[in-house]
Amino acid sequence: MPKNISIEETFDTPQIILNKEDGIFEIKGKTLPEDASIFYAPILKWIKDYCANPNKKTEMSMELEYINSSSIKQIVNILIQLEQLHEKNKGVVINWRYKKGDELIETKGKEIQSILDLPINLEAL
Amino acid sequence: MNLATSYSLFSQLKTDIISLIYLGEFNDSMTDQLLSLIQTCLINKDEPHSGNKKLSYLTVECFQNIFRHEDKPELIHDSNNIPGMFMARNIADTFFITTANLVEMNKVEYLKEKIGSINKLSDAALKKLYLEILANEKLSEKGGAGLGMIDMVRKSGQKLDFDFKKINYYHAIFYMQLKLKSKLAIAKKAKNQNIPIENAKTIHQQLIDNNIFILFNGNFTQSAVMTLVNMIEKNITSTTDDIGEKKKIAYIIIELIQNILIHGLIVDDTRQGIFTMGMQDEQYFISTGNIISNENILPLTEQLDLLNNKSKSELTKMYKAALLKEDDNNSKGAGIGLIDIARYSTSDMEYGFKKINDETSYYSITIKI
Numbered sequence: 456m457p458k459n460i461s462i463e464e465t466f467d468t469p470q471i472i473l474n475k476e477d478g479i480f481e482i483k484g485k486t487l488p489e490d491a492s493i494f495y496a497p498i499l500k501w502i503k504d505y506c507a508n509p510n511k512k513t514e515m516s517m518e519l520e521y522i523n524s525s526s527i528k529q530i531v532n533i534l535i536q537l538e539q540l541h542e543k544n545k546g547v548v549i550n551w552r553y554k555k556g557d558e559l560i561e562t563k564g565k566e567i568q569s570i571l572d573l574p575i576n577l578e579a580l
Numbered sequence: 581m582n583l584a585t586s587y588s589l590f591s592q593l594k595t596d597i598i599s600l601i602y603l604g605e606f607n608d609s610m611t612d613q614l615l616s617l618i619q620t621c622l623i624n625k626d627e628p629h630s631g632n633k634k635l636s637y638l639t640v641e642c643f644q645n646i647f648r649h650e651d652k653p654e655l656i657h658d659s660n661n662i663p664g665m666f667m668a669r670n671i672a673d674t675f676f677i678t679t680a681n682l683v684e685m686n687k688v689e690y691l692k693e694k695i696g697s698i699n700k701l702s703d704a705a706l707k708k709l710y711l712e713i714l715a716n717e718k719l720s721e722k723g724g725a726g727l728g729m730i731d732m733v734r735k736s737g738q739k740l741d742f743d744f745k746k747i748n749y750y751h752a753i754f755y756m757q758l759k760l761k762s763k764l765a766i767a768k769k770a771k772n773q774n775i776p777i778e779n780a781k782t783i784h785q786q787l788i789d790n791n792i793f794i795l796f797n798g799n800f801t802q803s804a805v806m807t808l809v810n811m812i813e814k815n816i817t818s819t820t821d822d823i824g825e826k827k828k829i830a831y832i833i834i835e836l837i838q839n840i841l842i843h844g845l846i847v848d849d850t851r852q853g854i855f856t857m858g859m860q861d862e863q864y865f866i867s868t869g870n871i872i873s874n875e876n877i878l879p880l881t882e883q884l885d886l887l888n889n890k891s892k893s894e895l896t897k898m899y900k901a902a903l904l905k906e907d908d909n910n911s912k913g914a915g916i917g918l919i920d921i922a923r924y925s926t927s928d929m930e931y932g933f934k935k936i937n938d939e940t941s942y943y944s945i946t947i948k949i
Contacts, residue, residue, distance in 0.1 A: 521809070557823050566900060
């Protein structure tokens with residue numbers, strides 16, 4: 456199991472905390488790198504490795520302010536991994552948080568909710 | 581905005597490293613955003629701090645001049661409803677700051693005389709005059725006592741260029757242009773750059789005719805994207821408090837500009853793109869333009885026509901399918917961006933191509949929301 460991930464927020468990439476021991480899985484802030492597949496590659500790999508040896512329960516929080524389409528695709532790729540995990544152990548839950556009134560992020564959450572077989576809670580802040 | 585206008589603006593600003601033009605209401609609260617944009621985008625990051633400071637100072641002076649000294653007509657109607665303008669251009673690291681604002685016709689002669697005489701003074705004479713006015717503390721009713729213009733000439737080391745355009749019996753548009761050579765340009769002994777003030781007048785009118793309130797042109801970088809988004813959000817705060825609408829606009833801006841970053845062609849070492857935003861019939865429109873390879877014309881046309889012919893629910897289906905599709909390595913987003921933009925667009929996406937030569941064309945797209 457690779458080291459936990461703790462990446463600080465930058466002007467175009469989010470804060471990411473992935474900690475198996477403490478059970479913290481968070482993506483927070485702005486995500487608009489030009490090529491999100493490069494930025495999210497190590498994140499996706501970590502999640503895949505985690506799913507091979509997961510905790511009983513996995514609660515992941517996403518709190519995004521700005522996104523681009525490239526990032527949405529990567530986030531869905533990550534959630535697909537968790538969807539497969541949930542199919543096996545029924546222990547995954549996703550909290551999709553957004554600022555109250557932010558229809559854009561709220562809608563993105565609802566749409567992802569509709570295409571994946573994964574419990575996704577929509578939370579207005 | 582039509583293809584011809586888009587290409588015209590793109591061509592006029594072709595030599596610029598960056599151009600930033602803003603039309604409309606001006607107030608103090610925008611100063612920070614403007615400075616941030618100038619700092620992030622206009623100034624070469626190798627410019628020494630002193631040059632940086634000088635440009636910032638002069639930017640604020642020129643900017644604040646617009647709303648401090650503009651004469652708003654008492655009764656606004658079609659002929660005098662002319663928005664002020666702030667324009668900042670970096671051409672080979674020489675900066676040009678041009679402003680436009682309405683003034684009463686009876687001030688025209690006074691302004692001509694005042695600037696004319698300031699322009700004639702030597703450095704020493706300017707300094708003397710500056711200190712005299714400072715000591716006298718005789719402030720005009722709008723504050724500043726003419727210090728601003730003297731300071732502009734002193735700090736830029738260049739004469740102020742200016743012109744007037746009469747619009748009716750009572751008012752004229754006062755154009756003023758300041759030129760500042762960056763420390764980098766001076767050190768490099770760079771070729772002297774000059775733009776006639778006539779160019780600013782032409783562009784001002786084009787922007788007015790097309791209801792554009794912001795234009796951003798040049799070699800786009802990723803860092804420019806967020807700064808631009810922030811500035812636009814601040815600007816449209818006055819017309820809508822709706823976070824939802826602001827976020828949608830921000831999303832579209834990000835997608836369109838990143839499309840340029842990803843698909844725009846590099847010509848003569850630059851990937852020039854142009855971004856404009858305006859309001860027509862109570863709807864915002866967002867437009868971008870850039871150079872593309874001619875072989876992209878057909879696939880783009882097919883994709884855009886396909887998207888334009890789909891209903892919103894069909895587009896949502898396409899969008900969701902694209903999200904679930906397996907990643908192929910050479911697609912940064914697999915066209916999801918364009919599908920999403922089509923969903924938010926309130927009418928057909930307007931686009932056009934203008935052939936430049938056998939290899940390249942200019943491509944422009946306009947979204948209404």
